[in-house]
Amino acid sequence: MKLFSRCYLIITFVLLAVIVQAQGLPQEQFLIYNAQIVDVLTGKIKSEMALLIEGDQIKALGDFNQLSKDIPQSQQLDAKNKFIIPGLWDMHIHLEVQGLEEDNQALLPLFIAFGITTVRDCASDLGETVLKWRDEINAGKLFGPNLFTAGLKLEGKNSSWKGDLEIENETELNLMMDKQDVWAPDFIKITDNKLHGELFLKSIQAAHERGYVVSGHVPIDLTLEEMVDAGFSSVEHASYLNRLGYDQEEIVAQLKAGTLTNAQAGALYKGIFDQQKADRNYKILGDKGLYVTPTYIGGRQIAYGDEENHLLDSMMTKYLTKAFTAEYLKRIERLKNETPEQMKERKQTYQFNISQLVHYQDAGITILAGSDGAVLNALVYPAQSLIQELQIFQDAGLKPIDVLRAATINGARFLKKDKEMGSIDIGKRADLVLLDSNPLEDINATTHISGVFTKSSYLGRADLDKILSDAREAKVRLDKSREK
């Protein structure tokens, strides 16, 4: 009996030790109270609630008196008159250009200062480096937003982008997909510069069969419907959807039969746009669960580039290195050569493109907010351009709640992370932004941030300003290091 109880005791101690080890140290708790919590799922505001965070997770939502019991004063924040939203997601960025690794890396914290706690990198020549940054951020070794990435993207031979995984046949496709399985990107991106319909469609199928979410451009010789049926989830750049206001099926059929050239097809897509036909087609794709990341801001910056002096933008003067903005400056120079007619046409195209946004929303196509911020996309500034994109969505007629969903829960759903991220709910990751005014009245509220909670820490205004000044210092240092 004695021996039995001694054994029992030892086993109990061992078990306890294992449990304590598994749970690690007790997670630090943080309480935010008096908050107006924006519930992006219901579109309602939960008033004057307390929100208990443990580590990087939302532990409880409820009454201040109940939740504050064991929390020291130093771990409490009075959020009176503040509105709390889930951290924003920029669903289309590129960390790119070899030689500019340091410049890109120095900008990662800047996203946090703009309330962007998650980004989706849509492939670049730095793909393998970005995959490494993703893992370092996840391991807490590098400070930046949660980073999802496609790594390197699939393309045809002699693609105009550097670093693509170029394929010519199914054997090469499968080899590249084997490589992808080793890299483990968060989704697969496929583009249409040199990759034509047949192999593009096979690429969608192959990626889908291996369990990836698939996104990308739309080759001219495929219909969106056949792509979605093959496992394609999101269209990057909404202008591809304009083809749905034309006889897309007929044009694609003729391209496949060889009775129409790409140039002829392109000309047909410049004819009269049929809004009713487009709406019917949007609805078919909405019902099939398609997502779209419009990326309007780049088009806007160029279309109105003759009316605005971007040389004085704070992103240009303070945060982005000379090497980073070299392409931007070239683009500004080239704009000067455009005729008034060309600029007028750019503005008309832009206005037409944004006019379709409410049609997507009404048709049930899920909208993702993404900037396309990158070195090679003129005047599309990292971090800030996402906030500008949100303003465009609102100006184009989207309700503020739908704009907010496009920049939070929709992104999480697209990446199948909505059980753990994307809204303010118990058990979800505590990525939060505190705003001074109500974003459901005006999405411009996202430009007035008083604090961000992410990676188990609260960053008040002074901390966010420190991130900004660090970024300014990094720019000066990098610029200096390249002088002479």
Ligand SMILES: [Zn+2]
């Ligand atoms: Zn892009």
